[in-house]
Amino acid sequence: MSNYQKGSPDDAEAVPPNVESQFSVVPPRQRVGVATDDSSSAAWAVRMLNVTKSFGSIHANMGASLEVRVGEIHALVGENGAGKSTLMRVLAGLYAPDAGTVEVLGRDVSGWKTTDAIAAGVGMVHQHFMLVPTLTVAENVVLGMEPMSGLTLDKGKALADVRALSARTGLAVDAERRVSDLSVGEAQRVEILKALYRGARVLILDEPTAVLSPPETRELWQVLRTLRDAGNTVILITHKLDEVIEISSAITVMRTGRTVARLNTHATTPRDIARAMVGRDVSLALDMIPGVRITSEHEAPMPPEPTGPAALRIDGLTVSTDRNTLAVNKLSFAIAPGEVFGIAGVEGNGQTELLEALAGLRRARSGKILLENVDITQHNVRDRADAGLSHIPEDRHRRGLVLDYSIADNLILGRQHRFTSATGLDHHKIASEARNQIQAFDIRPPEPQVPARALSGGNQQKIVIAREMGRPFRVLLAAQPTRGVDVGAIEFIHAQLRKARDAGKAILLVSADLAEVLALSDRIAVMYGGQFACVLPAADCDAERLGPYMTGANG
Amino acid sequence: MSAGTRTGIAFRRHLEETLLPPLVALVVAMVVGDMLILSYGQSPSTVYRLLIDGTWGNAYGFGQVIYKATTLTCTGLAFALAARAGLFNVGAEGQLAMGGFAAALAGLALPVGTPMFVAAPICAIAAMIAGGATAAVPGVLRAKFGASEVIVTIMLNFVVLALLNYTITAHLHVPETLHTPEMHAGTVERLSDSFASFHGSAANWTLVAAIFAALGVWYFLFRSKGGYELRAVGLQPDAAEYGGVSVSGVMIRAMVWSGAIAGLGGINFVLGYKGYYEEGFAAGSGFLGIAVALVGRNHPIGILFAALLFATLSQGGLAVNALVPKQLVDILQAVVILAVATAVPEVQRELRAAAASVARTTAGVNASNAKAQS
Numbered sequence: 001m002s003n004y005q006k007g008s009p010d011d012a013e014a015v016p017p018n019v020e021s022q023f024s025v026v027p028p029r030q031r032v033g034v035a036t037d038d039s040s041s042a043a044w045a046v047r048m049l050n051v052t053k054s055f056g057s058i059h060a061n062m063g064a065s066l067e068v069r070v071g072e073i074h075a076l077v078g079e080n081g082a083g084k085s086t087l088m089r090v091l092a093g094l095y096a097p098d099a100g101t102v103e104v105l106g107r108d109v110s111g112w113k114t115t116d117a118i119a120a121g122v123g124m125v126h127q128h129f130m131l132v133p134t135l136t137v138a139e140n141v142v143l144g145m146e147p148m149s150g151l152t153l154d155k156g157k158a159l160a161d162v163r164a165l166s167a168r169t170g171l172a173v174d175a176e177r178r179v180s181d182l183s184v185g186e187a188q189r190v191e192i193l194k195a196l197y198r199g200a201r202v203l204i205l206d207e208p209t210a211v212l213s214p215p216e217t218r219e220l221w222q223v224l225r226t227l228r229d230a231g232n233t234v235i236l237i238t239h240k241l242d243e244v245i246e247i248s249s250a251i252t253v254m255r256t257g258r259t260v261a262r263l264n265t266h267a268t269t270p271r272d273i274a275r276a277m278v279g280r281d282v283s284l285a286l287d288m289i290p291g292v293r294i295t296s297e298h299e300a301p302m303p304p305e306p307t308g309p310a311a312l313r314i315d316g317l318t319v320s321t322d323r324n325t326l327a328v329n330k331l332s333f334a335i336a337p338g339e340v341f342g343i344a345g346v347e348g349n350g351q352t353e354l355l356e357a358l359a360g361l362r363r364a365r366s367g368k369i370l371l372e373n374v375d376i377t378q379h380n381v382r383d384r385a386d387a388g389l390s391h392i393p394e395d396r397h398r399r400g401l402v403l404d405y406s407i408a409d410n411l412i413l414g415r416q417h418r419f420t421s422a423t424g425l426d427h428h429k430i431a432s433e434a435r436n437q438i439q440a441f442d443i444r445p446p447e448p449q450v451p452a453r454a455l456s457g458g459n460q461q462k463i464v465i466a467r468e469m470g471r472p473f474r475v476l477l478a479a480q481p482t483r484g485v486d487v488g489a490i491e492f493i494h495a496q497l498r499k500a501r502d503a504g505k506a507i508l509l510v511s512a513d514l515a516e517v518l519a520l521s522d523r524i525a526v527m528y529g530g531q532f533a534c535v536l537p538a539a540d541c542d543a544e545r546l547g548p549y550m551t552g553a554n555g
Numbered sequence: 556m557s558a559g560t561r562t563g564i565a566f567r568r569h570l571e572e573t574l575l576p577p578l579v580a581l582v583v584a585m586v587v588g589d590m591l592i593l594s595y596g597q598s599p600s601t602v603y604r605l606l607i608d609g610t611w612g613n614a615y616g617f618g619q620v621i622y623k624a625t626t627l628t629c630t631g632l633a634f635a636l637a638a639r640a641g642l643f644n645v646g647a648e649g650q651l652a653m654g655g656f657a658a659a660l661a662g663l664a665l666p667v668g669t670p671m672f673v674a675a676p677i678c679a680i681a682a683m684i685a686g687g688a689t690a691a692v693p694g695v696l697r698a699k700f701g702a703s704e705v706i707v708t709i710m711l712n713f714v715v716l717a718l719l720n721y722t723i724t725a726h727l728h729v730p731e732t733l734h735t736p737e738m739h740a741g742t743v744e745r746l747s748d749s750f751a752s753f754h755g756s757a758a759n760w761t762l763v764a765a766i767f768a769a770l771g772v773w774y775f776l777f778r779s780k781g782g783y784e785l786r787a788v789g790l791q792p793d794a795a796e797y798g799g800v801s802v803s804g805v806m807i808r809a810m811v812w813s814g815a816i817a818g819l820g821g822i823n824f825v826l827g828y829k830g831y832y833e834e835g836f837a838a839g840s841g842f843l844g845i846a847v848a849l850v851g852r853n854h855p856i857g858i859l860f861a862a863l864l865f866a867t868l869s870q871g872g873l874a875v876n877a878l879v880p881k882q883l884v885d886i887l888q889a890v891v892i893l894a895v896a897t898a899v900p901e902v903q904r905e906l907r908a909a910a911a912s913v914a915r916t917t918a919g920v921n922a923s924n925a926k927a928q929s
Contacts, residue, residue, distance in 0.1 A: 381796070381799040382799035385799060399797040400794065400797065401791075401794060402786075402790050402794045402795070405786075416780050416783050417799075424780065424782075425778060425779060
């Protein structure tokens with residue numbers, strides 16, 4: 001790290017003048033958001049200046065700017081709700097900006113439409129894939145631009161085209177397979193192929209690694225580098241600072257709808273980026289970055305293996321998937337009070353089903369679940385909650401929140417039976433609960449009647465955290481507790497989890513983010529194929545050691 | 556900005572967003588109506604005056620509006636209750652008929668001379684049980700087997716109506732008619748018995764049941780735990796399940812109550828108007844309830860007003876029949892529905908944009924104030 005030059009991202013004039021890498025030429029000192037007098041505008045793949053975009057009273061972009069050179073991998077970072085996705089949707093023609101200019105490859109295209117964007121070579125790979133699962137890879141890729149023979153799809157040509165494209169770009173995927181049979185990583189490659197097939201030269205990827213395993217991420221980086229070397233431009237939206245450092249050559253940092261810094265990757269550090277994103281120093285964010293583990297007073301000595309009564313004991317638990325295949329296979333483990341038991345592993349190895357079975361959302365095929373020696377295997381969701389089980393579900397948009405319910409109503413979800421009076425729901429009690437929780441967990445905006453949908457991802461997650469941790473509980477199931485939330489909220493949520501552990505709660509942490517599991521757990525299990533490939537004290541673990549277990553190499 | 560004014564503004568915006576769309580829809584319908592009336596060579600103002608005079612302008616017309624609105628309130632509530640649980644109950648037509656039939660049967664079974672305050676509630680409960688039982692079939696099929704309630708309720712309409720027709724023609728009809736014998740007990744007084752000026756109109760005191768149904772549904776949806784859970788199931792079933800709600804249980808209960816309220820609508824005709832069940836007594840009221848719920852935005856209070864609107868249009872059609880065809884009013888009803896269905900999101904977007912520009916201005920002022928202070 002010492003040979004990185006430090007930038008000062010709080011300052012808009014953050015870019016050191018003399019640092020130029022072979023991939024990116026960061027423009028000389030300039031105020032971000034003000035047009036430069038750089039005459040060689042042809043070298044810009046994308047220039048967005050002073051873009052403003054509001055949705056009702058929510059100002060997603062307030063004079064945001066983004067300048068990307070041709071042939072660079074540019075990271076667009078910022079907290080949730082900073083306006084990154086909106087800015088990219090403006091670029092892709094999905095939204096018309098309220099004000100500001102957009103130039104792509106030297107053309108002024110402000111206020112264009114999606115079709116214009118595609119024609120001009122801007123392609124967006126969305127976080128949630130937009131593929132037709134019943135069609136094959138080739139059919140999906142050509143969808144909308146099908147090569148025709150007469151009135152029917154020329155399947156042979158489609159196949160040949162897609163194979164050629166796949167070979168040329170290194171995006172290896174079997175063109176004849178159905179999309180429903182693909183892994184997440186493969187589906188993402190199909191999305192990228194789709195964009196390239198439409199002639200994309202500026203590729204926008206919205207948090208592409210959120211769904212990928214580490215090996216898949218590495219493959220994606222390889223693909224992106226190949227594309228870059230072929231003269232394409234890549235804009236990467238992400239929260240993950242290690243990715244930014246690894247893959248990008250220039251960085252634009254957004255905060256509250258504005259561009260706050262433009263940095264040269266080679267001249268900055270994760271700490272600087274994090275500070276620019278949050279607007280202040282962030283300590284906890286750093287242990288999210290591999291190789292930068294910081295010690296704090298929270299890192300108490302490892303509690304011993306559970307010897308006394310376990311808070312949660314799983315005995316020979318077997319759970320099926322929706323398709324009635326085996327998801328969890330005779331799993332047994334125990335978690336002591338005051339222990340964080342982390343489960344790492346590539347998604348789809350039974351973690352989701354395990355948690356659903358523990359939470360009462362999925363029937364266990366066999367085995368026992370004991371909460372402080374009470375058999376809760378046959379309990380329903382409500383009885384488990386009453387027995388002291390809290391659950392942060394992995395998908396807050398699907399399960400954790402009723403998005404159209406207000407903050408106050410969401411804060412009682414799962415405990416609605418405890419907020420009733422003789423005549424129905426007790427609105428005074430609900431309101432006072434909301435006031436307390438909003439204050440205790442710093443939920444913004446602090447207005448109980450605002451619908452959860454209107455909140456940023458981090459604040460939505462705080463509602464879930466407040467509801468599940470702001471009440472008496474003994475065991476917490478925390479699934480992807482910080483997925484898709486910003487650095488500030490991650491810091492807050494991690495602090496809450498540590499506080500709960502120190503207060504003697506047992507926590508089962510499941511996260512696709514290995515760094516998070518490493519940072520928080522006392523013991524770590526790697527789940528593979530419905531079983532634990534290993535269970536190790538966290539002190540003995542690092543990414544290198546766990547990696548092989550995650551891919552099943554040691555299993 | 557104090558919390559009070561903020562709540563005030565939020566409330567005003569909520570009110571605007573709720574009320575403006577149906578009003579805009581009404582204006583659109585009137586403009587279309589103008590054009591249609593002109594195409595018949597009539598003056599819109601004359602026709603509209605006639606429409607108002609024939610409905611709200613005199614006690615008889617108003618009574619007829621109330622009579623029609625009573626049934627529509629029930630079928631509208633029925634649709635809305637199911638819709639709030641994410642279910643599409645298109646079976647109010649059959650549930651309404653079942654309710655009316657059961658009420659008539661109950662009235663036949665009761666001994667002659669049973670006091671009205673005993674007999675009428677018994678008949679009403681019979682109507683609700685019959686309607687609820689009819690709707691339970693699609694509810695259970697949906698909750699347990701995932702069968703689409705849309706298809707099942709639609710098809711069940713035919714089954715129910717055919718079954719009722721068969722039962723009546725084969726066993727129960729008064730010769731030379733299509734209706735059941737007169738009830739022994741349970742009939743409800745008409746408004747005209749108390750207020751002579753309503754003379755001739757079918758409006759009757761079962762309207763109290765419809766109003767109580769609306770208040771009850773409102774209280775249930777927005778003030779009770781059950782309503783909290785039902786709406787959660789409608790919005791996000793996975794989140795409701797996570798919140799300890801039995802999704803299939805809520806679906807079945809929602810359908811049963813939806814059918815029960817639709818069935819309750821049957822007493823308007825049977826107890827309040829004729830005193831017997833007659834084939835096809837309320838044909839179309841079940842389906843029109845969908846439109847009522849749509850215009851009333853699935854809100855019980857909105858449904859009361861929407862039911863009055865549609866009842867006015869349908870009664871007004873008769874009033875203007877001399878000048879323009881009655882079907883013109885059917886077209887107006889269709890336009891109201893289409894306008895609400897399509898214009899509403901437009902209006903809401905416009906409202907939000909306007910609010911945003913206001914907010915921007917205030918934000919700008921605040922910012923410059925702040926700057927001036929610092």
